[in-house]
Each structure stands twice: as C-alpha cells, then as structure tokens.
Amino acid sequence: MTAQKLQELVEEISKVHFNKSFSHTARFNPRLRTTGGRYLLVSHDIEINPKYLEEHGLDEVIGIIKHELCHYHLHLEGKGYKHRDKDFRELLEEVKAPRFCTPLVSSKTERKTYSYKCTACSMQFIRKKRMNTLRYVCGKCGGKIKHSN
Structure with missing residues (x-):
C-alpha cells in the first residue's frame, strides 16, 4: 500500500465511521x-506501523486507523482523548475500534540466556544477564564458576 492509498483510506474511514473529515497527514512509520x-498531538498527524499490514492484513490496519482517529477527533474537539478517559472509551465502542492491537509475531524474539557451571560440584546456573565469573563463586560449594555453552 502506498502513502497516498493510506491517506485516502484514513480520510474514507473518518467520513464513514465518524462523519467528520480528516484534514491532516497519515503516513507509514517503519520505526x-x-x-x-x-x-x-502537535501536528495532528497519524502514523501507522507498516509491519501490521504485512503480518495481519488490512482489517487489522483499519482497526488501528479507527483507534487513532478516535484520539484525533476527540483531541480536536477538546474532549478526553487519552486511553483512560470515558469519552475515548465510549467512542471506541461506538465505532467498534479495538482498544489494543494484536501483537506482532516478528517482535517476539527469544531472549538470550547465559549458562554457567561450577568447576567443583558441576552445579548449573542459567542467567538472563551476563555475569563476571571472577567476582562470584558457587552458592552450593564455594567453587569457581566458568561459562559453559
């Protein structure tokens, strides 16, 4: 989908679901x-993550656009546009916009773990953070710890 098609889609959704015009810029932001x-809030523009179009399709992007348009229209009207505000929640329900978007599959990366072993008693230690083996000893026997693969 091109930037022009996205702009047209946002303008159309705004007219159909909100009966109001969208007069600012909608764009993809891959960052x-x-x-x-x-x-x-300052420029009144809407940015959409293009990865959602690739992974979840147009229906998910339409839901995201509805959600962002709720922020947009309520903010311009001077009403409660934040997630916790009553006006925002009511408008979400009215236009059937999702409160949260589906998580990306590609963003779920497995976190690296570090494995350590005691040289004396062979006790295994699994850690999420790297540790300096010279500063620590085994809690079981007091032996030296070494990094193991």
Whole structure:
C-alpha cells in the first residue's frame, strides 16, 4: 500500500465511521516497534506501523486507523482523548475500534540466556544477564564458576 492509498483510506474511514473529515497527514512509520500506530498531538498527524499490514492484513490496519482517529477527533474537539478517559472509551465502542492491537509475531524474539557451571560440584546456573565469573563463586560449594555453552 502506498502513502497516498493510506491517506485516502484514513480520510474514507473518518467520513464513514465518524462523519467528520480528516484534514491532516497519515503516513507509514517503519520505526514504530511496540505499537500499531500513533496520533501526534502537535501536528495532528497519524502514523501507522507498516509491519501490521504485512503480518495481519488490512482489517487489522483499519482497526488501528479507527483507534487513532478516535484520539484525533476527540483531541480536536477538546474532549478526553487519552486511553483512560470515558469519552475515548465510549467512542471506541461506538465505532467498534479495538482498544489494543494484536501483537506482532516478528517482535517476539527469544531472549538470550547465559549458562554457567561450577568447576567443583558441576552445579548449573542459567542467567538472563551476563555475569563476571571472577567476582562470584558457587552458592552450593564455594567453587569457581566458568561459562559453559
């Protein structure tokens, strides 16, 4: 989907579901990592994560656009546009927009773990963070610890 098609889609959704025009810019932002889209308070633009279109399809992107348009229209009207506000929650329900987007499959990366072993008693230690083996000893026997693969 091109930037022009995205702009047209946002304008159409705004007219059909909100009966209001969208007069700012909608664009893809590939730098978004943890969210499907965002509404920018200062410029009133909407940014959409293109990875959601690739992984989940157009229906998910339409839901994200509806969600961001709720922020947009409520903010311009001076009403509660934040997630916790009553106005926002009511408008989400009215236009059937999702409160949260589906998590990306590609963003779920397995975290690396580090394995250590005591040289004296062979006790195994699994850690999420790297540790300096010269500063620590085995808690079971007091032996030296070495990194094991």
